[in-house]
Amino acid sequence: MTDLDDSPRPRGELTLKLLASRQDTNLHGDIAGGWLVARMDQAAELAADREANGRTATVAIEAMDFLCPVRVGSMVNIFTRLVEIGHSSIRIDVEVWIRQPHERNSDELHKVTEARFVMVAMDDKGRIRAVRRET
Secondary structure (H helix, E strand, O other): OOOOOOOOOOOOEEEEEEEOOHHHEOOOOEEOHHHHHHHHHHHHHHHHHHHHOOOEEEEEEOOOOOOOOOEOOOEEEEEEEEEEEOOOEEEEEEEEEEEOHHHOOOOOOEEEEEEEEEEEEEOOOOOEOOOOOOO
16 A cells, blocks of 8 residues: 655654744744744754763754744644764754644644754863764
């Protein structure tokens, strides 16, 4: 049997799920892009910290386009997917998908944005270190 539903789906693991609230809006009532980027950074850090077994920091965010606005009351779902582990860096793909406030009882998600975050492992003094992997 084949899957007839060709609609795009989130890739990766659900890392953060939160509700967009009124205090996070811009002048037009949409959720501010910076708020979304901060939450994406938080999700990337959570995913990278697990891989690095410790502290990480963001060193780069690759191109990002916003596909649709996020309204107050939207359920924001942030997915992360490990792309690559280097000597001291970790590349994580981060996707934001929302459930619109008027679609609370639906399983339909709408993609808002995606970006690749480059994280670097750090020691307790804030110096770059090798990624410690579990053996």
